[in-house]
Amino acid sequence: MGSHIFGRSTVGTLPVAAQGDGCYIIDKTGKRYFDGSGGAAVSCLGHSDPSVTAAIKEQLDRIAFAHTGFFTSDPAEELADILVEYAPEGIDRVYFVSGGSEAVEAAIKLARQYFLEIGQDRHRVIARRQSYHGNTLGALAAGGNEWRRRQFAPLLVETSHISPCYEYRGREQGESAFEFGQRVANELEAEIERLGPETVLAFIAEPVVGATAGAVPPVEGYFRRIREICDKYGILLILDEVMCGMGRTGTLFACEQEGISPDIVTVAKGLGAGYQPIGAMMCTAKIYDAIAAGSGFFQHGHTYMGHPVATAAAGAVVTAIIERGLLAKVEDRGARLRAELENAFGQHPHVGDIRGRGLFLGMEFVEDRATKAPFDPKRGIAKSLKKHAFEAGLICYPMGGTIDGARGDHVLLAPPFIIEDAQIDEVVGKLDTAMRAVF
Numbered sequence: 001m002g003s004h005i006f007g008r009s010t011v012g013t014l015p016v017a018a019q020g021d022g023c024y025i026i027d028k029t030g031k032r033y034f035d036g037s038g039g040a041a042v043s044c045l046g047h048s049d050p051s052v053t054a055a056i057k058e059q060l061d062r063i064a065f066a067h068t069g070f071f072t073s074d075p076a077e078e079l080a081d082i083l084v085e086y087a088p089e090g091i092d093r094v095y096f097v098s099g100g101s102e103a104v105e106a107a108i109k110l111a112r113q114y115f116l117e118i119g120q121d122r123h124r125v126i127a128r129r130q131s132y133h134g135n136t137l138g139a140l141a142a143g144g145n146e147w148r149r150r151q152f153a154p155l156l157v158e159t160s161h162i163s164p165c166y167e168y169r170g171r172e173q174g175e176s177a178f179e180f181g182q183r184v185a186n187e188l189e190a191e192i193e194r195l196g197p198e199t200v201l202a203f204i205a206e207p208v209v210g211a212t213a214g215a216v217p218p219v220e221g222y223f224r225r226i227r228e229i230c231d232k233y234g235i236l237l238i239l240d241e242v243m244c245g246m247g248r249t250g251t252l253f254a255c256e257q258e259g260i261s262p263d264i265v266t267v268a269k270g271l272g273a274g275y276q277p278i279g280a281m282m283c284t285a286k287i288y289d290a291i292a293a294g295s296g297f298f299q300h301g302h303t304y305m306g307h308p309v310a311t312a313a314a315g316a317v318v319t320a321i322i323e324r325g326l327l328a329k330v331e332d333r334g335a336r337l338r339a340e341l342e343n344a345f346g347q348h349p350h351v352g353d354i355r356g357r358g359l360f361l362g363m364e365f366v367e368d369r370a371t372k373a374p375f376d377p378k379r380g381i382a383k384s385l386k387k388h389a390f391e392a393g394l395i396c397y398p399m400g401g402t403i404d405g406a407r408g409d410h411v412l413l414a415p416p417f418i419i420e421d422a423q424i425d426e427v428v429g430k431l432d433t434a435m436r437a438v439f
């Protein structure tokens with residue numbers, strides 16, 4: 001009998017994941033796959049961390065679930081304490097949900113309610129073209145990925161999209177990286193003025209862009225200018241760190257490297273590290289206090305928010321990241337992986353750019369390095385790379401997605417923070433096998 005699962009694709013069958021072993025997933029036939037993208041930057045501790053499974057079991061033995069309308073729980077309180085202790089300056093409250101899209105939905109609704117509580121009826125959100133914020137309707141509306149949005153467009157609230165900070169394609173000749181960053185940041189100000197500042201509630205962006213572009217970091221000064229503009233117009237800055245947060249770039253929050261703090265920040269993926277579905281939306285005391293002093297109730301919520309087992313798992317994950325010195329390891333292994341990618345593919349005729357931060361790295365493929373012309377989408381470069389890499393036993397995250405509105409192909413690498421030197425060689429070797437098959 002065939003499968004009754006209604007999954008991502010209705011075509012073909014998938015291998016059955018049977019066992020986790022550190023950085024590897026083993027299927028039912030015994031084949032080992034190196035998890036080089038952490039399933040889209042999820043698995044930061046690998047697949048068999050005993051401290052996380054112990055925390056889950058211990059909590060299950062106590063109590064699995066108690067509704068947050070009636071109870072809080074020790075693991076949720078403890079996790080919120082740790083997150084606030086290490087959060088960007090000013091972030092003071094944590095709202096737990098079950099994943100990234102939920103965190104973004106909560107962030108946008110919180111921003112809207114905050115302004116209502118202080119007597120301002122703002123409703124517009126500005127985002128960037130090169131962005132992904134989730135697949136639920138509010139988050140999808142904020143995202144700029146045309147391919148994901150197209151067929152649902154009539155259901156999406158109108159959102160403005162400005163240029164991304166995409167140096168590889170956006171920086172003009174004769175322009176310094178800094179000047180480029182200021183120029184694209186200033187598009188935010190122009191858009192606010194165009195819409196009417198009193199109508200705009202938030203600007204949302206990923207500090208390092210993940211799913212739509214393969215680890216695109218901002219240039220120096222970009223986010224400082226964005227922060228200035230938000231402050232000038234009293235607009236909330238929402239940073240979506242669902243993919244790039246929780247240590248992936250070498251700091252617990254990616255925005256630490258930009259020298260700014262957001263008003264709201266979302267995290268997910270690496271927070272539960274795949275052991276449990278969990279996300280969090282975190283905000284400043286200013287926002288929380290406005291609601292506390294106003295209606296006293298954030299009009300939002302999900303049945304499984306603040307789930308005791310999920311927060312217990314995430315508490316163990318964050319503790320492991322901090323106490324095992326994994327942030328330093330991300331920096332060290334990230335630099336090594338990047339150097340190996342440069343060695344192996346830096347001169348490849350179809351690799352236009354190698355970029356990223358920490359263990360969040362991307363390569364962009366081009367037909368022609370000199371003109372940066374992307375491949376014809378019909379070639380299906382990203383899809384083919386994914387297939388050949390998987391056959392070679394490497395899970396990576398290639399995307400034939402949008403490049404600031406146009407087509408393009410790239411691959412994202414986001415291995416577990418526990419990756420060893422020999423495994424870096426393995427990843428690059430398997431990627432090389434796949435690249436040879438594709439090009």
Ligand code: PLP
Binds near residue numbers: 099102133211242268
């Ligand atoms: N935000 C960003 C930056 C993401 O990369 C993703 C997922 O890839 C999401 C939000 C949505 O998260 P989820 O798939 O957990 O709903």
